[in-house]
Amino acid sequence: MLAKRNCIIRLSRYKSVLYRLRDLGFVRVFSDNLGDAIGVTASQVRKDFSVFGITGNRKGGYEVSHLIDRLNGILGKNRVEKVIIVGAGHLAYALMHYGGFEKEGIKIEAAFDIDPSKYNREAPVPVLPVEEMKEFVSSRNIKVCVLAVPEVAAQRAADGIFAAGIKGILNFTSMMLKAPDDCSVNNVNLEVELENLIYFVNLLGQEKKKGALPSP
Amino acid sequence: MLAKRNCIIRLSRYKSVLYRLRDLGFVRVFSDNLGDAIGVTASQVRKDFSVFGITGNRKGGYEVSHLIDRLNGILGKNRVEKVIIVGAGHLAYALMHYGGFEKEGIKIEAAFDIDPSKYNREAPVPVLPVEEMKEFVSSRNIKVCVLAVPEVAAQRAADGIFAAGIKGILNFTSMMLKAPDDCSVNNVNLEVELENLIYFVNLLGQEKKKGALPSP
DNA sequence: TAGATTGTTAATCGATTAACAATC
DNA sequence: TAGATTGTTAATCGATTAACAATC
Numbered sequence: 001m002l003a004k005r006n007c008i009i010r011l012s013r014y015k016s017v018l019y020r021l022r023d024l025g026f027v028r029v030f031s032d033n034l035g036d037a038i039g040v041t042a043s044q045v046r047k048d049f050s051v052f053g054i055t056g057n058r059k060g061g062y063e064v065s066h067l068i069d070r071l072n073g074i075l076g077k078n079r080v081e082k083v084i085i086v087g088a089g090h091l092a093y094a095l096m097h098y099g100g101f102e103k104e105g106i107k108i109e110a111a112f113d114i115d116p117s118k119y120n121r122e123a124p125v126p127v128l129p130v131e132e133m134k135e136f137v138s139s140r141n142i143k144v145c146v147l148a149v150p151e152v153a154a155q156r157a158a159d160g161i162f163a164a165g166i167k168g169i170l171n172f173t174s175m176m177l178k179a180p181d182d183c184s185v186n187n188v189n190l191e192v193e194l195e196n197l198i199y200f201v202n203l204l205g206q207e208k209k210k211g212a213l214p215s216p
Numbered sequence: 217m218l219a220k221r222n223c224i225i226r227l228s229r230y231k232s233v234l235y236r237l238r239d240l241g242f243v244r245v246f247s248d249n250l251g252d253a254i255g256v257t258a259s260q261v262r263k264d265f266s267v268f269g270i271t272g273n274r275k276g277g278y279e280v281s282h283l284i285d286r287l288n289g290i291l292g293k294n295r296v297e298k299v300i301i302v303g304a305g306h307l308a309y310a311l312m313h314y315g316g317f318e319k320e321g322i323k324i325e326a327a328f329d330i331d332p333s334k335y336n337r338e339a340p341v342p343v344l345p346v347e348e349m350k351e352f353v354s355s356r357n358i359k360v361c362v363l364a365v366p367e368v369a370a371q372r373a374a375d376g377i378f379a380a381g382i383k384g385i386l387n388f389t390s391m392m393l394k395a396p397d398d399c400s401v402n403n404v405n406l407e408v409e410l411e412n413l414i415y416f417v418n419l420l421g422q423e424k425k426k427g428a429l430p431s432p
Numbered sequence: 433t434a435g436a437t438t439g440t441t442a443a444t445c446g447a448t449t450a451a452c453a454a455t456c
Numbered sequence: 457t458a459g460a461t462t463g464t465t466a467a468t469c470g471a472t473t474a475a476c477a478a479t480c
Contacts, residue, residue, distance in 0.1 A: 008415050012408040016390055038392055043473050050439060058438040059480040075411055076418040090310035097306045104407045143417050168417035170409055174232055176254055184416040186409055191320045192228040193386055193402055195291055199224050200400040201359050201384035202292045259449050266463060274462040275456040
């Protein structure tokens with residue numbers, strides 16, 4: 001399952017490019033173009049499509065709108081996906097005010113916190129006490145959650161989230177969460193990402209100084 | 217180079233676990249334990265260490281403090297890494313107020329924006345006009361930048377950032393940036409991450425209903 | 433038709449894992 | 457010593473790429 005993660009991420013990226021192409025008035029696109037746009041080979045593009053039974057037109061390439069529909073179908077974007085946030089800190093605030101989710105059919109329904117000073121039932125995205133999470137989630141059949149609490153509270157919060165019936169967590173904490181078998185966790189760790197970037201920046205800097213590539 | 221990305225990310229995760237172990241008073245650790253902690257095999261752990269010449273003690277495992285030092289050395293964490301943010305929106309605000317960077321030796325020096333109403337030279341992390349970025353970056357020898365501007369401004373902003381001498385961008389926009397050969401871009405795309413999570417949640421949901429795994 | 437692009441198979445490549453001798 | 461764990465090599469696995477027949 002992890003195996004396919006990269007493939008699914010590529011599908012998302014193809015889709016993102018296709019939306020832009022459609023806005024520009026493009027009707028057809030070739031595997032070559034799509035590969036260039038997201039930085040993979042044309043073979044990779046055709047292979048990815050082939051895996052999911054997406055076919056184009058020998059000679060004519062792929063039809064942009066049709067491709068978007070197919071990708072949305074595969075990615076389950078045919079309906080609005082409801083999401084909650086646990087932990088109403090700065091990051092949650094940024095996510096609640098981020099405009100990019102709506103166009104992707106992602107709706108943030110509420111945020112939850114343990115701090116009463118954060119509660120706000122009147123806001124466009126209400127901030128509610130965690131005690132209300134389970135009822136909120138089950139009555140609305142919500143399956144996905146963003147976890148943005150302090151590190152020390154992460155696993156305990158996750159346990160409560162899974163107990164409430166959530167099946168997938170987008171985890172912004174630096175804890176590697178333990179999760180039930182039928183649940184998914186995707187980790188987004190800003191320290192790790194920055195650390196990684198710093199490593200490669202330093203590496204490229206050293207290569208430059210040495211004037212040669214490091215041994216493989 | 218992309219090839220090694222996953223390996224370097226594992227090193228960051230090992231390090232994160234090791235800090236916690238050290239806080240708990242652990243002195244030694246086995247490849248088995250580390251593998252369990254971040255969800256990889258013991259072989260993978262030893263292989264990762266072997267690649268970078270990290271050795272332990274046959275029988276005695278690895279010494280926690282020594283391992284932390286070695287990993288910090290490899291990841292370039294022996295000195296504080298200075299970082300700027302371009303785009304002073306909600307996400308930048310969250311990053312500026314995030315406490316997790318300091319302990320990782322990452323210091324956010326300033327944020328830059330084109331909107332005068334955002335400027336604030338007195339804040340702990342000042343918000344400055346983009347016109348001052350180039351001078352700021354070169355005088356302080358800053359190499360890494362977080363990009364958090366609206367999508368439409370992304371490539372143009374990136375061009376300016378690279379022109380200012382930055383070598384690595386952590387890109388929060390959904391544009392795939394074009395970058396010079398000697399520069400790195402790491403993408404963190406929240407829509408893509410959520411979309412990915414939703415895909416796997418739906419997939420697991422369907423498996424459950426069918427009571428069987430889908431064909432491979 | 434001739435030319436160009438897909439769809440798919442086979443070849444390649446690289447990363448992960450297993451196995452085991454070395455050794456503490 | 458006997459037992460356990462490393463370090464490393466070889467085997468496996470999976471993902472990417474190249475190639476090319478099918479075909480629009």
